[in-house]
Amino acid sequence: MLGIFDETDIPVYDDKAVFAGKNIGQYNATTITNITTSRSQSGIATGSIDNVRGYNEYRNGDLHNLKVTALGIRGYLHKSALTIQVPGKNFLAKDKNMTISNKIRVEFKKNAMHHRAESNQELDIKKSGDYIIYSAKHTFSPAGDGMFSSTLGLVKLAHEKR
Structure with a gap:
C-alpha cells in the first residue's frame, strides 16, 4: 500500500478488489451529499409519534436503491x-x-x-x-x-x- 497504515490497521476498502478489469483504487470517486430533515412531516414535535416519513426517508432498502437509480437517470438526462x-x-x-x-x-x-x-x-x-x-x-x-x-x-x- 502507500505506507499510511500500520500493520494493525484495517483499510476501509479492499485494495485488491477489481471491477470491470480495473482496480478499485483506479476509479475516480464521486461524493454525493444529500442533507434532509428527519421526520419533518410527523407529529414528533408535538409528542405524537406516527409513521409519516419525509421525502428521503425509507424503511425499505430497495426504495433507497430506487432513489439512487433515479439520481443517476436524472444526471444522464441532463447530459x-x-x-x-x-x-x-x-x-x-x-x-x-x-x-x-x-x-x-x-x-x-x-x-x-x-x-x-x-x-x-x-x-x-x-x-x-x-x-x-x-x-x-x-x-x-x-x-x-x-x-x-x-x-x-x-x-x-x-x-x-x-
Missing part, C-alpha cells in the same frame, strides 16, 4: 439537455398542460460545413428527435406589445431510428 425559446402562445392552453412532461419533436438540419449543399436539407438524426419538456419559463413583455415567449428545458431519451 443531453437543450434549452429553446419559442412563441408562448403555442404552449399556453386554457384546458390542458402543454409544457412540462409533454413530448415535443425537435428537428435539426445537418451541419453545412460537413455536407454538400444537396444533402444539407437532411436532418441531423443524432440531435433531432423527440424530447421531453423538463422545465418551462413563460415570459410576458413589460412593454405591453403583447410579446409572450416560453423558454423550454428539454431532455432527450433516445435517438430516432431511421
Whole structure:
C-alpha cells in the first residue's frame, strides 16, 4: 500500500478488489451529499409519534436503491439537455398542460460545413428527435406589445431510428 497504515490497521476498502478489469483504487470517486430533515412531516414535535416519513426517508432498502437509480437517470438526462425559446402562445392552453412532461419533436438540419449543399436539407438524426419538456419559463413583455415567449428545458431519451 502507500505506507499510511500500520500493520494493525484495517483499510476501509479492499485494495485488491477489481471491477470491470480495473482496480478499485483506479476509479475516480464521486461524493454525493444529500442533507434532509428527519421526520419533518410527523407529529414528533408535538409528542405524537406516527409513521409519516419525509421525502428521503425509507424503511425499505430497495426504495433507497430506487432513489439512487433515479439520481443517476436524472444526471444522464441532463447530459443531453437543450434549452429553446419559442412563441408562448403555442404552449399556453386554457384546458390542458402543454409544457412540462409533454413530448415535443425537435428537428435539426445537418451541419453545412460537413455536407454538400444537396444533402444539407437532411436532418441531423443524432440531435433531432423527440424530447421531453423538463422545465418551462413563460415570459410576458413589460412593454405591453403583447410579446409572450416560453423558454423550454428539454431532455432527450433516445435517438430516432431511421
